[in-house]
Amino acid sequence: MAQKAAKTLAARNSSVLLRTHLITLxxxxxxxxxxxxxxRPRSLKYYYILAIPTLLIEFYLDxxxxxxxxxxxxxxxxxxxxxxAAGLTEYMWDVLYWTWGCIGAVCLFGDRAWWLWVVVPSYSVWLAYSTFTGMRSGLAGFGGGDGQGGAEGAESKRQKKMEKRGGQRMRYR
Structure with a gap:
């Protein structure tokens, strides 16, 4: 049973890729x-513009x-x-699944359903904004971010107790 984990990953990847290709097809x-x-009054222009990037993503994942x-x-x-895996691979799967949903919606409702694809870049912008604001508030204690200098706003319970007792005393041995 050498490389059992590798064989399991290989089998899982093969089945996921086969299922993905069949659904896409x-x-x-x-x-x-x-x-x-x-x-139907459908334009293939939108189909090509929005499906080709996901086909490239699928090729990359393969x-x-x-x-x-x-x-x-x-x-x-x-x-x-x-x-x-989490991260960029997960985001690529999200784009692929969303495009599948958009193609299904276009089949049912017509070309106006391609506007659903706008959600993907909108989500990316929102994710970048929330990451930036979260990082900015996380750096607030280092004197950057929200304009407060240091740890004035956020004292721990231990720091408050030390202040009550007269501050932190240095002990020399």
């Missing part, structure tokens, strides 16, 4: 079928997550990166 085929069959095997004996060379 089905949604895109449905959208194009509805476009060409029912001749590239980093696909397990690699030795061609000679078929043994596992690399299980690929963890596709369930």
């Amino acid at each position: 089905a949604l895109h085929a449905l959208h194009l079928l509805l476009h060409f069959t029912f001749n 590239r980093i997550g696909r397990p690699r095997h030795n061609p000679a004996d078929g043994s596992l060379r690399s299980p690929g990166e963890d596709l369930g």
